[in-house]
Amino acid sequence: MSFGIIVFPEVEELDFVGPWEMLTMWSKLAGGPANCLIVAEKREPVSCAKGLSINPHVSFAECPPLDYLLVPGGMGTRREVDNPAMTRFLADQAPGCKALLSVCTGAFVLHAAGLLSGRTATTHWASLDRLRALGDVKVVEQRFVQDGNVWTSAGVSAGTDLMLAFIAHTAGEEAAAKVQLQAEYYPADTVYGSTASHERAPAYVKRPSQASGSAA
Template sequence: MDAQDNVPAPLVAGFMLFPDQTHLDLAGPWEVLTRLPNCLCLLIAASPMPVESSGCGLTLFPTATYDACPPLDLLCVPGGPGHLAAMEDEALLGFLRRRAPECRYVTSVCTGALVLAAAGLLTGYRATTHWLSLERLTRFGVDAVADQRVVHDRDRVTGSGVTAGIDFALSLTALLRGEDVARRISLQLEYHPEPPFGGGHPSVADPALVAKIRDQSAPYLASMSEIDARVADRLRQG
């Protein structure tokens, strides 16, 4: 806090944009963090060109680029189907590697954790991601945590699948601005979830439904495995 006017020190939070992200991975945390006092949130991409989200038709416009981005206090990588291409995007991975050391927190939501892992930024950390991709983290030297929606390990904060982005951002708010601010934002957003069906996690879902989703996802999971192998090999080779 500033001793004279009690205004919190400024924060700059950067959200990475790449094609085929899951929009809610970004939108939930964005809605929370843009409510932090004295916090500037940026959408960062390789170029100023618009970036289309996965499947939903929503298009976002970057507010900063890799080459023209101010110093960051917080870096957040959302996930979605496009994370597979992002894991092999050397320009994006290079940006993450360069900027991570300056940040107070390096973070992700959903499969954004795999992008951080591909950049070597989760090696030796505890982290989480979407349940279908949780085991993939171990290939990158990450201690994968299955039973937490938000995992905080030193300067890394990761959220599990999609809807956990709001939990993630409120937890991050408490770290950055204190629990009182997090409680205020939670109330402003009327964050009082009551899932109409439950079963939103494999630990409580019908096992038959979990098996069906795994079967339906088999081709996608196979492509993940191929890309993971290539990326892990590159990391081992330095």
């Protein structure tokens, strides 16, 4: 099995590094894909949103057929939705993929390649209205959502949850459990400061009244 994660200039680092960590642990611990690849339009260093530079394994032209493919988000997606090389690569790979995944605004890149129309999907909280404006996507405000073989997640850190849930769905809960334990991924439910009171805070974030109610 081959799993590819696409990167591009100004990709958000945690959008792909979080899923990459879960993916490669799956591969090493629980029989996950043997071939895990970072894929970019060209095989040269890619400068990410926060300054990290990453070296892709393969270019679009060199990439083998993939069983699974993930598109992360970041400000660079604003450009990639109009990049014919990107949308053509996705459209060419998609028919042979068992699953397509996106994190954050990577959903817009899937849509630009014709792979999200008619689906239920989510994205970063600040881009939910923009996704709704496309008109042919049923937008939900959830940490992640599956619609058939297409999985989408909310922003940045949500990609880690997406990948862990995908592993559980694909390989079983025990496989996901091994990955979760090795990664020590047991997120705290602390909500700092006024985060939950922000008018556009994600709906799934516990409000102070909810938190106190659950404690009682």
